[in-house]
Amino acid sequence: MLFSRGLAALILAVTFFSPLHAEFLYKDDVVKNPNFKDQIESIGKELKAKTGVTLYLVMVRDLENNESISDYEKRISAESNDSVVIMTFVELQKEVDILARPASLYKDFNKAQILSPNATFVGAMVSSVMFARSWNDAKELLSNSGGTVLPILAExxxxxxxxxxxxxAMYNGYADVAEQIAASHGQTLSSSAGSGSQIFIDIIRLIFYGTILYALGIYFWRRFFKKREQK
Incomplete structure (x- = not known):
């Protein structure tokens, strides 16, 4: 089962087509769900009104002519004179990125945390044990947890x-970026689901990664004792 701060809003039944023009859902070749669009538009509109920052969500199947995701985002940002943050998902490449213009906007949200592959600190610990090749790698993995996009995409x-x-995944990440930008301006967003359900999500993920850690412990314990028996 998939868990997210926006899951309750996204599972509402939709039987009509919404005629509203999508301003903040800049492009969507992937989900194509009117309810999803309305949720993104609601958050984006409130964020723009309270902070002046335009937050775009872009979802495409693939990029043409071997264009990189960052170059694609730069082309979009060049179309606007506003302060703009662009969150992009490329389905076939399973790639997500966030670009901010001007660059000073990066201080308004934690890109590394949002795009971390680890939802919890426990997950970061597991990743550091399994993938870190040096102490610096381990420190970097441990410092970046709380991911709100990639852990869901990996399910x-x-x-x-x-x-x-x-x-x-994309609603979760978009809401996270919006809430952080709003908070940096001393604002809160009524259109976003807030942190209450995020606590519940973190508990679920903590249990999930705890199970993985337990399984790893059993694996190494059995391997250790098997070697002892062979000796």
Whole structure:
């Protein structure tokens, strides 16, 4: 089952097409869900009104002519004279990025945290044990946790669940960026789901990664004792 701060809003049944023009959902070739669009538009509109920052969400199947995701975002940012933050998801490459213009906007949100592959500190610990090649690698992995996009994209799904997973992951990340930008301006967003459900999500993820850590402990324990028996 997929968990997110925006899951409750996204699973509402939608049986009509919304005619509202999508301003903040800049492009969507992936989800194509009116309810998803309305949720993004609501957050983006409130954020712009309270902070003056335009937060775009871009979701494309793939990029053409071997264009990088950062170059694609730069082309979009060049179209606006506003303070703009662009969150982009490329489905076939499973790649997510966030670009801010002017660059001073990066201080308004924690890009490394939002795009961390680890949802919790426990997950970061597991990653450091499994993948760190040096102490510096381990410190970097441990310092970046609390990811709100990639951990959801990494969850297994099939059929229609795949699009639902994309919806949850990108809504989760978009809301996280918006809330952080708003907070940096001394504002709160009523249109976003807030931190209450995020606490519940963190508990679920803590249990999940705790299970992984337990499994790793059992694996190494059995391997150690098997070597002792062989000796």
């Amino acid at each position: 297994r799904a099939k059929g229609d669940e795949i699009i639902s997973k994309y919806s949850v």
